[in-house]
Amino acid sequence: MPGPASPKIVVTGATSIIGYFLLPRLVNAGYEVHAISRNRREKPGETDKKVFWHPVDISHPDQLPRINAQALIHLAPLWLLPPLLPILSSFQIKRVIGFGSTSLFSKAKSANDGEKQLVARFVTAEEDIMCRGSALKMNWTIFRPTLVYDCVHDKNIAVIARFIQRYGFFPLLGKALGLRQPVHADDLAGACIMALDQPITFCKAYNLSGGETLSYRRMVERIFNSLGKSVRFLSIPAWLFRSAIRVIMLMPGKRNMTPEMALRMNVDLCFDHTDATRDFGFSPRPFLPCWEDPKE
Known part of the structure; x- marks a missing residue:
C-alpha cells in the first residue's frame, strides 16, 4: 500500500536566490514542491525528484496550473501577486506568503523617478494584497527583507x-x-518554513533584517x-x-x-525584526560572507 501523499506547495519565482535555498528546505520538510518560473534552472539538484517545474509566465495569471496545494510562496516581484489571488482562491489555496522589500520605506523620499515608481508599486501591491486577501478570506503574510545576499547571485x-x-x-x-543589516537568502527561506503554518502570522507584514548591524x-x-x-x-x-x-x-x-x-x-537603513522573532522564531545569522556554495 502506498503511503499518504505529500502535501503540495507552489513556489512562484522559484529560480530566485531565495528559491535556491527554499526548495530544498520544503522538500526536507516533506512537501511536494511545484516550482513556477519562466526559466527552469539549468542544474537540477538531488532533491528534484520531489520538485515539479512549470514553465509559466505569472504575469498572465490564467497560465497558473491548477494544483491542489496547501499554500503558495511568492518569490517573484510582489506586484505580480494580487492578480493571482482570485485564481488561487478558485483553486482553494488560502495560505499565501509574499516578499516585498524595506525599500518601501528606505526609498520613499528618493529623488530618483525610477525608485519612486518602485516604492509606489510596493505600496499598491501591499494594499491590493490586504484588500483582496481579506475579501477572499485568504491568510496572507508579507515579508519585507533588508539587503538580501547569497554571495553568488545577489545584486548587493x-x-x-x-x-x-x-x-x-x-x-x-x-x-x-550609514548602518546596514544584510540578511542571507537562506534565513529568508527558513522564515517561510517557520511562518507557513503559524496562525499568528496570518494577515500581517514583517520586516526581516539580518542578525547584525x-x-x-x-x-x-x-x-x-x-x-x-x-x-x-x-x-x-x-x-x-x-x-x-x-x-x-x-x-x-x-x-x-x-x-x-x-x-x-x-544613511542608516535599519529595520527591527523583533516581531518576526516573537511570532515565529526568526533568528538570522550575523554578516559572515562566504564564497563557497554551502550545498557543495
Whole structure:
C-alpha cells in the first residue's frame, strides 16, 4: 500500500536566490514542491525528484496550473501577486506568503523617478494584497527583507565582491557610516518554513533584517577580508560620485544604478525584526560572507 501523499506547495519565482535555498528546505520538510518560473534552472539538484517545474509566465495569471496545494510562496516581484489571488482562491489555496522589500520605506523620499515608481508599486501591491486577501478570506503574510545576499547571485554583496576582485579597491562616498543589516537568502527561506503554518502570522507584514548591524564601510571591509584582500578604499566627493554614476548608468546592464545609491552609503537603513522573532522564531545569522556554495 502506498503511503499518504505529500502535501503540495507552489513556489512562484522559484529560480530566485531565495528559491535556491527554499526548495530544498520544503522538500526536507516533506512537501511536494511545484516550482513556477519562466526559466527552469539549468542544474537540477538531488532533491528534484520531489520538485515539479512549470514553465509559466505569472504575469498572465490564467497560465497558473491548477494544483491542489496547501499554500503558495511568492518569490517573484510582489506586484505580480494580487492578480493571482482570485485564481488561487478558485483553486482553494488560502495560505499565501509574499516578499516585498524595506525599500518601501528606505526609498520613499528618493529623488530618483525610477525608485519612486518602485516604492509606489510596493505600496499598491501591499494594499491590493490586504484588500483582496481579506475579501477572499485568504491568510496572507508579507515579508519585507533588508539587503538580501547569497554571495553568488545577489545584486548587493556579490556585486561589491566582484568589483573588489577586479579592481582591488572600492569607492566610498565620504565616510560611508550609514548602518546596514544584510540578511542571507537562506534565513529568508527558513522564515517561510517557520511562518507557513503559524496562525499568528496570518494577515500581517514583517520586516526581516539580518542578525547584525554594521556600517556600510565595515560591511565592505568584511567583504575585503573574506576575499583575502587588503582593505583599500578610494574616498570620492559627492559631486564626482554623482557624475561617475551617471556615466556608469550608460553602460550595458548598469541602468539600475543611481546617484541615490551612493548617497545612501551615509544613511542608516535599519529595520527591527523583533516581531518576526516573537511570532515565529526568526533568528538570522550575523554578516559572515562566504564564497563557497554551502550545498557543495
